[in-house]
Amino acid sequence: MKKNNWSYMGSSGPMFWGGMCSDFMISDIGEEQSPIDIEESEVCDCNDKVNFHYTEDQFTIVIENHTFRLYPSKAKSQYLVFNEVSYKLDHIHAHIPSEHTLNHRYFSMEWHFVHKNARGNILVLAVWGNVEDEGKECFSDISGKLSRKETSVLLNPNDMISKHSNIFTYRGSLTTPPTSEGVTWLILRDIQPMNLKSHLFYSCFLKNNCRPIQKLNHRKVKKI
Numbered sequence: 279m280k281k282n283n284w285s286y287m288g289s290s291g292p293m294f295w296g297g298m299c300s301d302f303m304i305s306d307i308g309e310e311q312s313p314i315d316i317e318e319s320e321v322c323d324c325n326d327k328v329n330f331h332y333t334e335d336q337f338t339i340v341i342e343n344h345t346f347r348l349y350p351s352k353a354k355s356q357y358l359v360f361n362e363v364s365y366k367l368d369h370i371h372a373h374i375p376s377e378h379t380l381n382h383r384y385f386s387m388e389w390h391f392v393h394k395n396a397r398g399n400i401l402v403l404a405v406w407g408n409v410e411d412e413g414k415e416c417f418s419d420i421s422g423k424l425s426r427k428e429t430s431v432l433l434n435p436n437d438m439i440s441k442h443s444n445i446f447t448y449r450g451s452l453t454t455p456p457t458s459e460g461v462t463w464l465i466l467r468d469i470q471p472m473n474l475k476s477h478l479f480y481s482c483f484l485k486n487n488c489r490p491i492q493k494l495n496h497r498k499v500k501k502i
């Protein structure tokens with residue numbers, strides 16, 4: 279089976295990713311896979327530090343098989359600093375429903391802000407969105423642009439970040455093949471309320487692109 283033929287259903291779905299090719303094997307045998315359930319009563323405090331350095335930017339929209347990606351312009355520097363190491367924002371994408379769960383609860387959506395440091399190590403910031411009566415349009419500008427097949431959109435990542443939120447952190451993997459490990463995860467505890475209109479819009483592009491929950495094994499989730 280070809281590498282890029284993986285999907286979220288049937289014989290090319292998540293249960294079978296590990297057997298599709300040797301590069302994907304870690305998906306079956308890895309001990310630090312993502313996503314996971316976060317059992318809040320098991321989370322311990324830590325002294326890790328995160329600072330966000332995002333700014334409004336023109337993002338390039340790229341539609342992919344199972345999601346869309348938003349790439350920041352080269353002109354502006356979008357990054358975060360985690361424990362004094364700088365991680366540059368590579369792109370933003372999203373999943374419906376959420377991939378990580380909180381006390382076994384799924385949310386309507388999960389945004390992934392994928393970063394890399396100078397050594398190529400990956401850090402993903404995850405932001406949960408949930409449909410609420412008082413919810414707002416999340417990244418509202420994207421909706422019209424995607425449906426009109428436009429190729430870029432002006433966004434400010436700060437619009438999705440609650441600066442004072444607690445943040446969960448743990449060591450995991452990519453959630454799509456090759457599900458490589460060594461990924462630092464940061465997950466905002468504050469859930470972004472989103473309106474139904476936003477959710478319906480994104481549902482047209484993202485159809486159940488959610489990997490099932492993986493075993494925590496020996497890992498501990500910490501809270502910043």
Ligand SMILES: [Zn+2]
Pocket residue numbers: 371372373390453
């Ligand atoms: Zn993702």
